Amino acid sequence: MRFLPPSIAVRRSFLRIFLAVLIVGSLPASFASAYKAHPKLVVVVVIDQFRGDYLERYRDQFGEGGFRLLLDHGANFTDCNYDYANTRTAPGHATLFTGAYSNGHGIVANEWWDLKKKKMVTSVEDDDTKLVGIAEDKTGASPHNLLADTLGDELKLATQGQARVFSLSLKDRAAVLPGGFAADAAYWIDPKSGAWVTSTYYRHDLPKWAQDFNAGSRAAKYWDRDWKNTNGDTLRSTAHRKSKDGSDAGFYEVVGSTPFANEYELEFAKELVVYENLGAGQATDLLAISLSANDILGHQVGPDSPEMAAMALALDRELADFFSFLGHQVGLANVWIALSADHGVSALPDAAKKLRIPAANLDAGKLEAQINSALTAKFSPGHAAAYIKLDYPLAWLDHDAFAAAHLKERDAESAVGEAMKQAGLRDYFTKSQLAEGEVPATALGRKFLNSYSPEGGWYVMGVPEPYTVGPARGTDHASPYTYDTHVPLAFYGLPFRTGTYRSHAEPVDLATTLASLLGINAPTHAVGRVLTEAIAPPHQAENAARSPNAGSPNPGSPNEGAPR
Secondary structure (H helix, E strand, C coil), X not given: CCCCCHHHHHHHHHHHHHHHHHHCCCCCHHHCEHHHCECCEEEEEEECCCCCCHHHHCHHHCCCCCHHHHHHHCEEECCEECCCCCCCHHHHHHHHHHXXXXXXXXXXXXXXXXXXXXXXXXXXXXXXXXEECCCCCCEEECCCCCCCCCHHHHHXXXXXXXXXXXXXXXXHHHHHHHHCCCCCEEEEECCCCCCEEEECCCCCCCCHHHHHHHHCCCCHHHCCCEEECCCCCEEEECCCCECCCCCECCHHHHHHHCHHHHHHHHHHHHHHHHHCCCCCCCCCEEEEEEECHHHHHHHHHCCCCHXXXXXXXXXXXXXHHHHHHHHHHCCHHHEEEEEEECXXXXXXXXXXXXXXXXXXXXXXXXXXXXXXXXXXXXXXXXXXXXXXXXXXCEEEECHHHHHHCCCCHHHHHHHHHHHHHHCCCCEEEEHHHHHCXXXXXXXXXXXXXXXXXXXXXXXXXXXCCCCEECCCCCCCCCCCCHHHHECCEEEECCCEXXXXXXCCECCHHHHHHHHHHHCCCCCCCCCCCCCHHHECCHHHHHHHHHCCCCCCCCCCCCCECCCC
16 A cells, blocks of 8 residues: 655545545534444554653644644643552553543552462463464463453443454553453564564454564564664664673564654554454444553653654654554544553653752662561561562562561551651552551542552552652653653544643543543443533534534634633
8 A cells, every 4th residue: 555745645634534524514523423433433542651741842843644633633631640649551551441540440550469379460461361473382461350341342332342442552461451351352562573462362363464464574674774863863773682681682672662663563553454444334443552662762761862852753753644544544534533641751860860859760679679678677587588579669568478477468568668668768558558548638649549459469559759760770650740640632533622721631531531422331430521621512513514624634723621
């Protein structure tokens, strides 16, 4: 398939919108119905570790048709913050698609301590499944740990399975959790080879189009290339190299931290849309795309580096190309697009310290040893024990170690919390406290209540100092502070009133708003609100649907949203 330059393609896409609107003008946008394939396709783009301020920071440098499609011709909420503290990838993706926080959907972290297995397990690994798409016999993944259903699940239920639901990402958790229980498939990559895989939870072999994609050496073309900025300066290379352990570095490690990884994901997404005939059925289809490269790079270089700026601008061009493709394939008049992120990221501590802002890089391994040493001194002097596993700032407790010291859960968690404070954390909340709602009636207390999950054994959530991160180098997220909670939230499509809205919004509002507009039930545990200020009233929506300018690149002046 031949693609035109983005500027030409976008203009032609809007011409198609105009023609499509003339045809379907008798159907007001406000009367959208998933049951009748109006819209034909909903696409939710989640950018891993994309802070809410990036859209404004780079707005003047964005071209037409990418981010500006949503910023200039969609509804953009500038004050969107997660109202919880566990700002990690798995909880974030679960939150966006369930419309609930961890106390509703149960995903408390990327991984946790399994009491039965006596080891850390990931949020999506499932021993009852196997990976599909590579020769190795490896454990697969599924959404079995979710305690709530998703937007896609409700879409499936509402249409008796007619709607098609797919999700994809470089990461398994970022593909599996958005798709929910009823997804037709979730796809992610084998970190070493870059080949696309799925799980026997969904199907027992890859569809032919995905097999052909892998067999066509599509990943190979991204190796041994230089990533250059718009000035022609080389920022990174994807030349083959060794990892720290001496093994050959894989696709995820080398290519994953460059814009080539986003390009690779969107290339696969195009194939999925074409060969699965998304947008061509009798009910609305849903595609969730989680772009991982920004997170892989951001941990290394921080949010303010030239590389992150170049990554944002490269992604803008890649999204323009993808949205143009959707215009050709489905017609943008038939598509709704939502954009958000799973979390933000802290400034590099060294950068903050240069501005006299207190900050620090901790060595989480040393911190874990320090906490275990303090607990050993208290409960088993002379007999070292691994009482906790630290995923800063969250500590997972070894039940057996504390049982040997004759401590019950509440006492064990309190002891760990005090040891964490002695090691430098500001405060802590134990699982037992959160389960009983024993937190101060403050915004911070509410964030930690929303972070609670009954899953994951015994744990203690530490409250870190601002700009104090776990890695010894680079930066991280997982705090309750705005640099981690502030993310974009924007919508594009016929029902949305163009404008910049400064009313407060939360990521839980995404699933609730889309469900309401599709005429289906919100996910089971959804707590978000319908963002009514950004939805055109029925008479305005009908006029927009009949207007030659509907869906055009110049639909009117931005509106300021009313306070929440």
